[in-house]
Amino acid sequence: MSVIYILWWRQLRRYGRSRARLLASLGQPLLFLVAFGFGFSPVFQRAGQGNYLQYLAPGVIGMGVLFSAVFSGIELIWDRQFGFIKETLVAPVPRYQIMLGRTCGGATVAVLQGVIVAVVCTVLGFRAGNVAYWPAAALFMALIAVAFTALGAAIASVVEDFQAFPLVMNFLVMPLFFLSGAIFPLRGLGTGLTVVTRFNPLSYGMDGLRGSLTGLWQFTPALDFAVLGALALVLLGASGLMFARIEA
């Protein structure tokens, strides 16, 4: 437990010291919020769908968590290239503990990023619903963070260079994000797109987050939790296997 804790603590320490990283990671969610939120708001309203900012904000919060989580894999590549990984790999501790510590750290940072984005969304006009459901929103943020931090770590365990990692991640994550219901409702889509969005596990994460914050559910909370929980477990397992094969 202490090994997992100290590696979690390390990630938070590094995050706390990097103001540039904190500010830079807000850029993309803010851009989506301003450009889409305010740009499409009149169209959304005329279509009888209500306030678009209110719809979009949970998606943007999820985006903050998602991208921070997957790109935490870059830290693993950094540690491999710049040496710190050797310090952990040569230590007398099982590798799964190292991977868990790193994943917990990356996921915590991702949730913190999500909370900061949520505060910014609130400043810009988003109003979250019943406070009693906020812990559920935190739970969905945590599940998205754990699942996608594990995915980032799994990819970073096999991709060794900085240039390739963002390309691979964008190739995987962008489609997942755009087809998750983060920026448009999943009701009334064509059959093909409906099937794709149902098979996209992030759809359930975004739905859980939006449902908890605004009361708008596409699926049921139990289904969202089950799918996302299963995804997190599978990706943690895969990440553990990949990480065990790393050679320093």
Next chain:
Amino acid sequence: MIRVQGLTRRFGDFTAVDNVSFEVASGEIFAFLGPNGAGKTTTIRMLTTLLAPSGGRIEIDGLDVATHHFETRQRFGIVFQDSSLDSELTARENLLIHAVLYRVPRRERAAAIERLLRRFDLWERRDDLVKRFSGGMRRRLEIARSLLHTPRVLFLDEPTLGLDPQARNQLWTHVRTLNEQQGVTVFLTTHYMEEAERAAARIAVIDHGRIIAQGSPAQLRAQTAADSLEGAFLKLTGTQIRDEDAGSSDQMRRMARAFQR
């Protein structure tokens, strides 16, 4: 203390380390020398459990490395060729992480960290970020860190690479003191022959993955009729320059060093 028998490592068709055998006695300083690409780092990676051998056997402090991974890791410390410190953390934080990873008892951690930072003249800089340290300070910090769990063997992989003469001299003084006062066995690689000659009681020379000579510096000089260890080394390994391909990792490490300066 270290017993290596028939150690072999193949990468596809290429044999990087070929049937290597040697022994290092307890309390000895042993230098492992060779040109670039000779198999030094591959051997050290196998000795320190970072790489599985294709064949052969390694024993450290009486334990078979293949079957007692964690126990052997607890018994050695290592200073890697490239820095393995977290430069975004302070000196004390780096040591604290090491203490936890190596299960140094909680009540002993603070005292052990202070003792080592003082011994290596880093106590005044304990709360500075490592990225603000000079190359010599980083090396001292890495040695301090490698000793935190009181290992019986210390592996030093080209520890003075890139250091100025003052920093090199100070580092070897620390290593010799450690060896003399605490009986720590030291296994080192270096490209600086005069350092190996001064520090090591025995030397093994590896080339093309095979050990081609072993003995004290005087024995190697006598064996090759050379007047210096460098002369003996060149007679044993030839004067042709060895070019080693730099992989992406090597390129990134060079970039890292450039950033750290």
